[in-house]
Amino acid sequence: MKQSEAIKYVNEEEEGRPLTVGTYLPDWLQGKQALRPSTRASYESHIRLHLLPHLGHVPLAELRADHIERMYQKIAGSNPERSRAVSPATMRRIHATLTSALSTAERRGLVVRNAASRVELARSPRPAASAWTSAEFARFLDLIDGDRPHLLFLLLGMRGLRRGEGVALRWRDVDLQVACIRIERSAVSVNGQTVFGPPKSSSGVRTVAVDRQTSAKLHWHGCRQRLENRDRIGTPVLSELVFTDSEGAALDPTYVSRHFDRLVKKHGLLRIRLHDLRHTSASIGLASGETLLEVSRRLGHSSISVTADIYSHIAPLVASESAERLAAVVYGSAGPDDRTPGA
Structure with missing residues (x-):
């Protein structure tokens, strides 16, 4: 003391x-x-x-x-x-x-x-992670095409960024030549102000690859931002942040969540939270063949056991598809013998 x-x-x-x-x-x-x-x-x-x-x-x-x-x-x-x-x-x-x-x-x-x-508190079970299917997510992206945070929502659902990580993303963190983004900080709303700091854990600092189409979208987003800044301040420069409001200021994380909720309701989509886009990313990734370790690193989880615990409901499907891929390697395209074992 x-x-x-x-x-x-x-x-x-x-x-x-x-x-x-x-x-x-x-x-x-x-x-x-x-x-x-x-x-x-x-x-x-x-x-x-x-x-x-x-x-x-x-x-x-x-x-x-x-x-x-x-x-x-x-x-x-x-x-x-x-x-x-x-x-x-x-x-x-x-x-x-x-x-x-x-x-x-x-x-x-x-x-x-x-x-x-x-004092012991009653333990509450972890709620099951909600997620859209790949088709539902694609439909959402089509419906909100042209909406200002469209690309932000795309990154959250495609690459599994946290809301604060997307809001805090800077152009200096984006490498369009290598097609990757570096997650080094996060944003939170404190008393109505957007405040930047490190990710919630050391494992949150990571490099996330992006596909060629998303990389191209980021490129065109930067071009539009330059034109917007030319009209607003007379100079066609990039803002520090990848995602800003119409005045070039940082987005309020709370606004991002509320705007997502409004869009989902407006278009009559299956109601999920903004954070569930992260679950959507993990679910689609696992179902499409990503390993649990790859998804864990992409999401910035502290350990693979955290990922396995959250997405245990997907494990049977992933295990079945993994078994089929292994069988294809072992048996080849012709498939296994039809002979009964032991015959």
Whole structure:
């Protein structure tokens, strides 16, 4: 603990004001200097909307597991500020924020033990990944041809980029000669502003190959951007970002998701989320013969086991097609003998 923090907490105790959860949590967040902007915004939201209203009055040293359990029951039972209930996934993120804060308090000697570590949340099954078929995705692309984010949606569905990775893509990350793009950063929306930072994990930094048609589309997209900038600022130059709004500014990731939802609804397509274009990319890739390792690296997963877990529902189809390809190599075009085994 920093000396200034220790003095402040000791002074509070001496003045008869025990350190409360409501005093500690904001100070803890302020001291977290290495957080990604999106993570900081998430922690701040959890603290402001849930932890302070329910636990802020409790002296930190007296916080018990039953306080926390009652808080989760109340959160699950009432949610006045949102249109729908807090999901199990969000509840787990709230719990992770509190657990992290109390771990720091335990290391500083402010609590004897981390009360949150003694609370178990019900495990929720991972929802099955939704995806379009290749035909459904192709139809979507045909229907939105000419829409400003058309090429962005194409990259998300063809190459499996995350929304933030596509929004953050710069022309310096695009190599049309080699036909590949380099993923080195991501974009998030924080308090209505688009903020850039590194991908969510080190495995997210990667090079993704693009096909010749997509490479040609990127080329023509760059030509249109030059003309647009000539008309807007008088100079036919590329913007720093591959995808911008009509004023040349970075796209808001939240807008991209909402615009996708509007397009899907407008054209009467099977309702999926924008993130499901990433699942669509993986599903089409696996079904067309890509190996699990290739898909895992293309998506930037931390390990192949993550990919296998998410796309286990595709595994039987992939295994069957792999078996047929192996059989074609072994048997040749003539096919296997029709003789009964053992005859």
